[in-house]
Amino acid sequence: MKTFPTSDPAIPSPEPGILPLELIGAGLIRDGKRVLKDLNCRIEDGAGGQIADRPAKTFIIGPNGAGKTLFLKLCHGLIQPDEGEVRWHGPAANDGARIKQRQAMVFQRPVLLRRTAWENINFVLKIRGVARAERADRCADLLQQTGLGRHASTQARALSFGEQQRLALARALALDPEILFLDEPTASLDPASAHLVEDLIDQAVASGMKIVMSSHDLGQAKRLADEVIFIHRGRIKERAAAPTFCNRPENDLARDFLEGKLLWWRRRSVYEDGEEQCC
């Protein structure tokens, strides 16, 4: 699946990477409210899931409105922090264009181009400068892998929502990124499709990709995650290895969330952590 632009495919050139990524006191202000607060964390490259304490799949977990989507977009560079910094540290991190090209993201509500499924994938391959002959093969492969083989010539917007989400994943994988951000990629998928997507994620990890994904599905987190970052009201409340988090979370909020007791109507009274107004 991975392709390297070397003359001899047997000796892939070690491409200089952009990871690790570090958030330093990063915060975000929207409508005069701090929606992300004082985020400090370092996201290492996953080493293909080969090294025990190098998590290849980082899950972002938290209730609705916690800030998961904003966190992912902040990391991906789609929004700039109002406070603090988002910094890449890898050997290629001084190359701005490269930083952008080595990441990909699948949005919670994917936006597909008004073209066929095939053309949606072809479009990003073209942007990455993949040769025409190779593009056709890659498009066909990716559609096959995401179970959309028979929809190659269907208008992307006529696809069902779950199919659109898988097409968006195929498009992101086509970019062959070093780090892939996924915003609830299986939220509207049926069990079989969710399973297919989880397999694709594992394949991507095996090929060396780092995955950072948000999810509501605790079962999925148990199955898939290497580590979990728990976010609540724009703050990182806990970061732990997945088994530790799922079995004995240290944080009270996380425990309540896992037990399905983190209720929105109790948030204010019970979990009040001082609503920070600013501006």
Place this chain on the structure above:
Amino acid sequence: MEAFLDAFAAALGLIASGDRDLIRIILLSLKVSLSAVCIAALIGIPLGGLIALSRFPGRQALIVMFNALMGLPPVVVGLMVYVVLSRSGPFGVLNLLFTPTAMIIAQVILVLPIIVSLTRQTLHSLWLEYRETLQSVAATPAQCLAAVLWDGRFMLITAVLVGFGRAIAEVGAVMIVGGNIDNVTRVMTTAIALEASKGDLALALGLGFILLMISMALNIIAHGLTAFGEPESRS
């Protein structure tokens, strides 16, 4: 009533027989208006795209200006072009007044704001939708513009057709800068005005009928394109 019916029959006769004057006038109309629309589209579509996708100081002012210019009265445009091209005007030496070129210039000025504004509206809403996705895949500004132009192409063609409709139906500007000279600058609208005032209803009605057909055809095509450009969508 009988006179009217006679005139109508004569008009149909002119059309059916392919009257030389009639054909010449129609062809000149098409030549002038198509040229004007092509030039306006070549300038207006990229300009509208630029205004839709980028931010620069004065952008809002430009948007307001082009919106306002959409309603320019043709006579006023004609008058302005007349002044500029007349012998004592700044471009008088070019000797363009009362030529088809002058009429094309006037119609470009009339049509350009329409194409710029409609292009900007279309591409801006598409851009709002695509922006994050295109940024996420690290598309360059040129690739972003190409993507929205391509995906909005049916709506852009509609914008061009609207512009053409305005150009072909307009009488004030071509009358002033063209002068309605027989065989040289007489187009459908100016001919209709003249013939009607002379009382020769046959030619006027014949041309009017053709003009009506053209504008109806434009509307049908525009409608079809809009429907075609918005395929079934679930989002």
